[in-house]
Amino acid sequence: MKVLIIGGGAVGSAVALFLKLQGGSNVDVTVIEPDPGLAQASSALSAGSIRQQFSNAINVRMxxxxxxxxxxxxxxxxxxxxxxxxxxxxxxxxxxxxxxxxVLEANHAVQRDLGAPVRLLDRAALQQRFHWLNSDDVQLASLGEAGEGWFDGYAFARALARKARSLGARWHKARVDGLERAGDRLVAARLADGTRLEADAFVNAAGPWARGVAQLAGIHLPVHARRRTVFAFSCPTALPCTPLVIDPSGCWFRSEGHGFIGAWTPGEYDDDPDDLPLDQPDVAQFEDRLWPALAHRVPAFEALRMTRAWAGYYEVHPLDHNAIIGPHPELTNLLFANGFSGHGLQHAPAVGRGIAEWLLEGGWRSLDLSPFAYERLAEGHAFAELAVI
Ligand SMILES: Cc1cc2nc3c(=O)[nH]c(=O)nc-3n(C[C@H](O)[C@H](O)[C@H](O)COP(=O)(O)OP(=O)(O)OC[C@H]3O[C@@H](n4cnc5c(N)ncnc54)[C@H](O)[C@@H]3O)c2cc1C
Incomplete structure (x- = not known):
């Protein structure tokens, strides 16, 4: 079987890796990626964090x-x-x-059922554990005690790709700018360098650009590239390594080396246009949104200093903020691995393994990924993830 993977970020690389791990020499894998340095890819621009605290059991397991x-x-x-x-x-x-x-309590029950080491803390327990945190207005908190953390997203994507290559997957440096369709199947991809590549199956792993790739096949995929600006900052008061704090204001922060990183996520009613340029991080957000919320939550952050800002795209699927994974119902040899709305890095291995099982064994095996099916879009049936950051 010949598989063409469009996009070589963490998700595309994980699909390539698991296809080769499971299919060996029976599967011919090519990854098409125009930007091998991943300069614009979300995998390289993310906050690189992993959590078990989701509302959907399948997201916890992934x-x-x-x-x-x-x-x-x-x-x-x-x-x-x-x-x-x-x-x-x-x-x-x-x-x-x-x-x-x-919601926090319901999510906690889902997570505990799956063995996630999470603990609910009341205000007194919170104050005792995190003395630097203002918990006056906090009713309840949920803390991950293991199985969570952060890592270098770029290094992760590169390591997935390197391992996939070592098992025989090939990388082709180009952009897919055409997909040829014959009836209910895709037959070939046309690349910007003039190459035409035929394959038995095609995987859309183009991250925030997935909507455009689907359009090449005449398919509507409601995944939107929404710019998120991440700020690095330092604080003159020494604090212990903080957890990744998710504040109800829409802000988050965590330790990063000797300093911190944090960001603000627009809410349902905030302006959040598509495709804003990545080379123009929204630095005004720091003063307008992030700093006031951070200074409220951590009094020592009143004196913080912003040191750097960068922007990357969340690939937002607004219907339910959950991914779209698996085949298109009519164009069945086109598979989606898209729309992770800000948690795709940590789910890349589970998605890669799942797509490989689907292609090589004809169905979901290790985890049932059917709740993420494209069909739910046509039916307008949301599969909502409530713990979205
Ligand atoms: C600020 C920020 C913070 C985040 N924090 C986290 C986090 O803490 N934890 C987490 O799990 N996730 C996080 N995410 C989300 C995570 O980064 C993404 O979900 C994940 O990296 C998506 O991986 P991907 O491989 O699908 O996409 P990408 O890494 O964007 O890769 C897609 C690739 O497709 C290529 N491509 C595009 N068009 C074409 C084409 N026509 N032909 C061929 N190739 C094409 C691009 O060049 C790109 O390299 C964050 C994202 C951002 C922006």
Missing amino acids: SQFGHEVIANAQAWLGVDDEPVELGFVPSGYLFLATGATA
Whole structure:
């Protein structure tokens, strides 16, 4: 079987890797990627963090597999004896609830059922554990005690690709700018360098650009490239390594080396246009949104200093903020691995494994990924993820 993967970020590379791990020489894998340095790819511009704290059981389980691969990167991704350096920092997420606590409690029950080591903390427990945090307005918090943390997303994508290559997957540096269709199948991709590549199956792993790739096949894919600006900052007061704090204001922050990173995510009613330029991070957000929220939550952050800002695209699927994974119902040899709305890096291994099983064994095996099917779009049936950052 010949498989063409469009996009060589973490997701495309993970699909390539698991196809070769499972299919060996029976599967011919080519990844088409115009930007091998991943300068614009979300995988390189992300916050590189992993959590088990989702509202959907399937997302928890996908992260559990992601953690297995990331925490044991040498075993999964090592090539010969070269060290795999992902810089993984085991540390929890801390979700705070200042109003109603029902969602946090319901999510907690889902996570505990799956063995996720998460703990609910009331205000007193929160104050005792994190003395630097203002918890006056916090009703309840949820802390991940293991199986969460952060890592270098760029290094992760590169390590997935290097391992896939070592098993025989090929990379072709070009952009796909045409897809040829014959009835209910795709037959070939046309590349910007003039090459035409035929294949038995095509995987759309183009991240924030997935909508444009689907359009080449005449398919509507409601995935939107929404710019997110991440800020690095320092604080004159020494604080212990903080968890990744999810604040109800729409802001998050965590330790990064000797400093911190953080960002603000627009809410449902905030302006959030598509395709804003990545070379113009929205630095005004720091003063307008992030700093006031951070200074409220951590009094020592009143004196913080912003040191750097960069922007990347979330690939937002607004219907339910969950991914679209698996075949198109009519064009069945076109598979989607798209729309992760800001948590695709940690789910890349589970998606790669799932797509490989679908192509090589004809169905979902390790995890049932059918809740992410494209069909739900036509039916308008949302499969909502409530713990979205
Ligand atoms: C600021 C920010 C913070 C984030 N934080 C986290 C986090 O903490 N944890 C987490 O799990 N996720 C996080 N994410 C989300 C995560 O980064 C993405 O979900 C994930 O990296 C998507 O991987 P991908 O391989 O699908 O896309 P990408 O990494 O964007 O790769 C897609 C590739 O497709 C290529 N491509 C595009 N068009 C074509 C074409 N026509 N032909 C061929 N190739 C094409 C591009 O060149 C690109 O390299 C964050 C994202 C951002 C922006």
